[in-house]
Amino acid sequence: MKKYKIMNLDCANCALKIERTLKNLRGVKKVSLNFAAQSLFIDTDHIDLVRQTITRIEPGVTITETDLNFNTTAVLKFNIMNKDLLMIAIGTLLFLTALIIRSLHIIEHAFLEIIIFLPAYLLLGRLVITKAIQNSIRGQLFDEYFLMSMATIGALFIGASAEAVSVMLFYQIGEYVQNRAVNKSRAAIKSLLEIRPDKANRLDLAGNLLVLHPSEIKTGETIVIRPGEKIPLDGTVIKGESWLDTSALTGESASRQIRVTQVVLAGMLNMTGVLTVKVDRPYNQSSIYKILELVESAVQNKAPLESFITKLARFYTPIVVLLASLIAIIPPLVVPNALFSEWIYRALVILVISCPCALVISIPLGYFGGIGAASKNGILIKGANYLDILRKIKIVVFDKTGTLTEGKFSITNITPFNDFTKDEILKAAALAEYHSTHPLAEVIKQNYGQPINHSSIEIHQEIAGLGVKALAEGKHIVAGNDKILHQEKISHTTCAVGNPGEIVIHVGINNQYAGYIQIADKCKDKALDSIHELRQQGITDIIMLTGDRQETASVVAGELGISTFYADLLPEQKLLLLDEMINRDQSPHRPLYMFVGDGINDAPVIALADLGVSMGNIGSDAAIDISNIVILNDSLKKIPQAIRIGKKTHQIVIQNVMLAFGVKLIFVVLGAAGVATMWEAVFADMGVTLLAIFNAIRTQRSAFSI
Structure with missing residues (x-):
């Protein structure tokens, strides 16, 4: 699966349409598009065909491959949103002017009323109508642009010019506020990505420092990190000591002291001293790179409810359009004295309320926010x-x-047998555990504290669940629990030794029981x-x-x-x-x-x-x-915290589903009964969408803190 940033996509319903089409495209094995994150994950060998398909569905929408070196387009988006705000302001003035002229009762013909409202309608609705026409030519009916165009043009023809303009006006206001909310959500995730280091000070052979991007530094090279700088790559400290702020990685504010031979990870912040570090891994294998990749990739794994809403949206709008058509046509034919204009108006009200934006946007946004809140907390x-x-x-x-x-063990006692000494037991155990990375092995080696000639260790074998065997300095050594003694047929007096709660490492040398080491944990x-x-x-x-x-x-x-x-x-x-x-x-x-x-x-x-x-x-x-x-980090409090985030996120998502379906159902009934007007319908449609979005954004808050 490759990840692409999707550009110029400002419609959640369009995102669904693109994803649905790509899933059925030849050569596409798997695809996931997230509107909130503006990301596309796709497994295909025909990326050019994918690009062409996206352009055909939504002209102007493009995809670019991303490698976690994020170049934001915040300034461009800010300028675009300012233009949208200016358009809304001018459109509102034109609309108010038309309302004032109409209130003076100087307009005698319905056609002239359409004329005075037309400038505001065209300014506010030109992009919607243009997209509706383009999509219809491509055979893509029943999207939000089609619904808004159909409803407002119908309103103009039946003399509801003010309502037609109001639908476009409040639709544009809703889109503007919606885009700001979605951008705020994206910014919350992008703030997590700011922990990525963007420069490294490489120390060359002449002792000079060269400032490079971390991706240009190779394994084994030496870098210098000054106080206040982020550690750019994973490595081992070879000079200096300092205190590090690890909160960007762990979500905890506690600082940590680092000395020579200790490992530091990219993304940590150096607070006090100058550190010289030997790089252990390249940038694209560093812990911070993998963590950021995980956060960015999380959006491709959708919850069952997200998948259900995606499928539902495909059938929801056509069903509502069919219902509106039946309401416009059947009652005037069967109900005495019923007027076509009255029932067409009711049908248009239903069309306005039928857009599934509240569901399509708010549900992925809720999960997106939940993942972001969890990431902030480590x-x-x-x-x-x-x-x-x-x-x-x-x-x-x-x-x-x-x-x-x-898992921070300490040796509490060493008990020798068969004339072996404590030092001999500890040395034998350290030799046997030399190549092991198990926490118990580290404790034994640290307590031995003497340099070990690794060439003296001829054979080393780890036996899962038992311990280790080694041939070192000409001696056959076993170290582990009592089961390894039985397996190697080493005679010993008792298996149950040591105090309750302690871990016991038995040691055998040349098939003779040497004794045991007691290690405590808490x-x-x-x-x-x-x-x-x-x-x-x-x-x-x-x-x-x-x-x-x-x-x-x-x-x-x-x-x-x-x-x-x-x-x-x-x-x-x-x-x-x-x-x-x-x-x-x-x-x-x-x-x-x-x-x-x-x-x-x-x-x-x-x-x-x-x-x-x-x-x-x-x-x-x-x-x-x-x-x-x-x-x-090692905090067990994160487990209940994660469960709490999961439950709260699901609660907010379910609230949005009930809110959206509830409000829309009520207004469909009110619209069919002739109680709700188009003014109320557009307020309800945009209102429920914005309420759902703002509710979804609640998942980003840090109310989940320990």
Whole structure:
């Protein structure tokens, strides 16, 4: 799927028409167009045919490929909107002048009345009528331009000239306000994209600094970041120390201290010292690039309600036009003394109210705003469909280590056996874990603290759920849980060692039991509050899965009030267990499962869940790729917050559906009964559209903060 920016598209109904046509176009495998985001995602090898088709449907609309180097056209749009405002002002003056002339009763013929209102009508309605004619020639009937033209021209012919102009006037006012609202929504998302770095200071061999775009910097090159500058690329600090503001990535205001050898990520803001950084990854593989790509791409995954409204809009307008035609023709033929002019006027009122703009614009805008609100709070949701699933989640399954607990381990004790010393056990474990990236391995290596000659490690093998085996310095070493001792047939006195809540790493050297290392972890701050809040939000069951032993799992579960937990699980056992849980209930309305993990060693489980969430690994490609939702920091409070955003967004979207259908149904009935006039119809049509848009914009507010 390639992403294109769609230019000069100012009509939500036209966006639907383009998307519908492209879906049926030869060579197009998949397409998604989002009017609010002005983006087109399409999978095709015939992009020239796509461009031609778009131009045929909407002349002047073009697409340009985007690469996240966003060049906005805000000034151009501002000037265009100012011209629209000037047109509305002049049209209003002409309209008021015509009303004053008519009130003086100096016009005796209906034809002359049309003449005095015609300048205002043509000024305000010329673009609408032109588009209606162009679309009709192309066989595209029943859009908003056709409806407005048909209704107003009909009104002119039956002597309702003022009403005809008022329809065009209020339509233009509604379009102007609507465009401002939609642009405000786009600006909310674009403000997120401003965290992207736009320059990098490369240090050359002569010690000179060259200012380049981050995309021009290669892996392995050295960059310098001064105080107040954004970090442009992912890398490792080789000189200096500083405090970094990570809020742009994590949604949290807490700053973080960085020293030599630590990793920094693009998008963070350097606050105090000068940092010299060796670049680890090119710009298009950096964490910030992937995050921005995810935010921009989220609009292509539409919620079921969006898809339903898209299909409904295709049939809604023709049905209303048919209804209006029947109302204009049948009553005068069957009702005694009924006048054609009276029933035609009623039909025109129905045409004015029939435009589906309120639904077509406000529903995608609501989801768009919800995704933007989540992004501002450090929660990346990969599409409106996942935002919608959030409100349906009933069971949340947590991985333990690094998710419910901090994953910041410390060695509390080393117990030697068989004449081995503590130092020998720690060194053997560090050698065995040298190539491992597991958090426990990092703790062991940090505590050993001595340089390791990697060439002395001849063999290294990780065994999922058990530990590691290595041949290092001529010694056969195993390190892991007690299961690896049984697998390697290493004799030991007892398996259940250590204190409740601790993790135990057993070490064997040359098939002899050397001893064990006790490592402690603790629950995350506010983990208990987050669990409580999830239950308040209607989560019926909270489950914990872990590879740790039963005693350790029991301590953590008890501390957090989790009654259901499973311990001593291998990664594949976690997968099988979640699959069994999901398939226990085969009914269409079974409870939906969310799995929350770190996105590294539990990737298959995250992928299996109805909604997979990874948290705290913004530098991990795997975490971003496999998850439906990515939490950019370690805060468990983000989980109930995401559910809250999902529920609120859905509530606002449903409000808009009921508001739009309710008002339109009422005015169709009132119009058919002859109670509603065209003035009231245009107020109702534009009014409900604007109300729905403003209601949808509420999803962008930060009322979801923790």
